[in-house]
Amino acid sequence: xxxxxxxxxxxxxxxxxxxxxxxxxxxxxxxxxxxxxxxxxxxxxxxxxxxxxxxxxxxxxxxxxxxxxxxxxxxxxxxxxxxxxxxxxxxxxxxxxxxxxxxxxxxxxxxxxxxxxxxxxxxxxxxxxxxxxxxxxxxxxxxxxxxxxxxxxxxxxxxxxxxxxxxxxxxxxxxxxxxxxxxxxxxxxxxxxxxxxxxxxxxxxxxxxxxxxxxxxxxxxxxxxxxxxxxxxxxxxxxxxxxxxxxxxxxxxxxxxxxxxxxxxxxxxxxxxxxxxxxxxxxxxxxxxxxxxxxxxxxxxxxxxxxxxxxxxxxxxxxxxxxxxxxxxxxxxxxxxxxxxxxxxxxxxxxxxxxxxxxxxxxxxxxxxxxxxxxxxxxxxxxxxxxxxxxxxxxxxxxxxxxxxxxxxxxxxxxxxxxxxxxxxxxxxxxxxxxxxxxxx
Numbered sequence: 126x127x128x129x130x131x132x133x134x135x136x137x138x139x140x141x142x143x144x145x146x147x148x149x150x151x152x153x154x155x156x157x158x159x160x161x162x163x164x165x166x167x168x169x170x171x172x173x174x175x176x177x178x179x180x181x182x183x184x185x186x187x188x189x190x191x192x193x194x195x196x197x198x199x200x201x202x203x204x205x206x207x208x209x210x211x212x213x214x215x216x217x218x219x220x221x222x223x224x225x226x227x228x229x230x231x232x233x234x235x236x237x238x239x240x241x242x243x244x245x246x247x248x249x250x251x252x253x254x255x256x257x258x259x260x261x262x263x264x265x266x267x268x269x270x271x272x273x274x275x276x277x278x279x280x281x282x283x284x285x286x287x288x289x290x291x292x293x294x295x296x297x298x299x300x301x302x303x304x305x306x307x308x309x310x311x312x313x314x315x316x317x318x319x320x321x322x323x324x325x326x327x328x329x330x331x332x333x334x335x336x337x338x339x340x341x342x343x344x345x346x347x348x349x350x351x352x353x354x355x356x357x358x359x360x361x362x363x364x365x366x367x368x369x370x371x372x373x374x375x376x377x378x379x380x381x382x383x384x385x386x387x388x389x390x391x392x393x394x395x396x397x398x399x400x401x402x403x404x405x406x407x408x409x410x411x412x413x414x415x416x417x418x419x420x421x422x423x424x425x426x427x428x429x430x431x432x433x434x435x436x437x438x439x440x441x442x443x444x445x446x447x448x449x450x451x452x453x454x455x456x457x458x459x460x461x462x463x464x465x466x467x468x469x470x471x472x473x474x475x476x477x478x479x480x481x482x483x484x485x486x487x488x489x490x491x492x493x494x495x496x497x498x499x500x501x502x503x504x505x506x507x508x509x510x511x512x513x514x515x516x517x518x519x520x521x522x523x524x525x526x527x528x529x530x531x532x533x534x535x536x537x538x539x540x541x542x543x544x545x546x547x548x549x550x551x552x553x554x555x556x557x558x559x560x561x562x563x564x565x566x
C-alpha cells in the first residue's frame with residue numbers, strides 16, 4: 126500500500142502548503158483564509174456576509190490552528206516535504222494570539238461567527254446583515270472547544286510553557302462545562318432559513334471532541350487519563366447500544382442525541398444516528414486508548430483498554446455498514462435507527478478520512494487476521510470513495526464538502542462555508558500515516 130501512503134502524504138503537503146500560501150498572500154487579514162468555492166475553485170466574494178472573508182468562523186480557526194501545529198510536527202519527521210516547519214511557526218504564533226485577542230473581545234469566549242476584529246455576531250434571517258451580540262457570553266461552546274483544543278496543540282508544538290498552562294486551563298474549563306451541563310451549541314444551520322441557537326446540547330459531539338482534546342494531555346498526569354476514561358465511559362453508556370439495552374435498534378447502534386434523562390432521544394417517532402460521528406468517535410477513542418497504553422500509567426489500565434478496544438472495533442464495523450452507501454460511495458449523514466432508513470442521504474467528505482483513521486488504529490489493536498481483513502476492506506472502500514468522489518487533485522487535493530446519492534457534488538454546507546483547513550482530512554491522515562508505518566500493507 127505504498128501508493129496509498131504516498132497519495133495521502135502528497136495530499137497533506139499540498140493542502141497545508143496552500144493554507145500557508147494564502148496566509149502569506151494576505152498577511153494583514155491575520156486569520157486563516159480557506160474561503161473558496163470547492164466546486165468552481167474561485168474565492169468567495171468578500172462582500173458575501175456568510176462566505177466572504179469579513180466573517181471569521183470560530184470553528185475553522187481553532188481547527189486550523191490544530192492542523193497547522195500537527196502538520197508542522199509531522200513535517201519535522203519528513204524533511205523532504207518541501208515546506209519546512211519554520212515557515213509555519215510565525216503563523217501558528219499569530220493565530221494563537223488572534224484567538225486570545227478574540228476571547229478578550231467576548232469575555233473569555235469565542236463564537237461561531239465573528240468579525241475580523243473577533244467580535245461575536247449573528248446574521249439576520251436574510252444572511253446579509255450582522256446583529257452584534259450584546260448579551261454577555263458566559264457559557265462555553267463548540268467554538269471554545271475547537272479553539273482550546275487547537276491552542277493546546279499549538280502550545281505543545283511550540284513548547285511554550287506559558288501557552289501550555291494557559292491553553293490547558295481553557296481546555297479544562299470546556300470539559301467542566303460539559304459535566305455541569307452548561308455547554309451550548311453555537312452552530313448556525315445554512316439549510317433553508319439561517320438559524321442558530323445557544324441551546325444546551327446533549328449530543329455525542331462535544332464529549333467525543335473533548336476525548337480527543339484530553340488525549341493530548343494523557344502522558345502529563347494520570348488525572349487526565351482518568352478524565353479521558355470518564356468521557357469514554359460516558360459515551361459508551363449513553364450513546365452506544367451495547368450491551369443491547371434499548372427497545373429499538375440493533376446492538377452497537379449509536380444514538381446522536383440523548384434527552385435530559387440521558388435516554389436515547391426519540392422525536393416524532395425517530396431515533397437518529399449520525400454514522401459519521403460515531404465513526405469519528407471510534408477513531409478518537411481508539412487513539413486515546415493507544416496513547417494511554419503507551420503512557421507511564423498504561424499498565425494500570427491494561428485490562429480495561431483491551432476490553433474497550435475489542436468493543437470499539439465492533440462498533441466501528443457495525444456503524445460503517447449502517448451508514449455506507451456503496452454507490453456512488455460515501456457515508457450518509459443521518460439514519461433512523463427504528464426504520465433503518467436514511468433520513469439525510471447527503472454524504473459529507475469528513476466521515477471517510479475519519480473512518481480511515483479509526484481503521485488504522487483498530488488494525489493495530491485487532492490481533493486477529495479475520496478481523497484485520499474486515500477492517501482493511503472498510504479502509505479500501507473509504508479510500509476508493511474518497512479519492513474518486515471527493516478529492517480534487519486539480520485543486521491542491523482539496524475535497525468537496527458534500528456528495529449526493531446521485532454521485533454529483535451537492536451545494537450543502539455541513540458546518541461552515543469555509544473549506545477544511547487540513548483538520549478532518551489532514552489530522553486524520555497524519556494519524557493514519559504515523560500509526561500504520563508497520564501495519565499498512
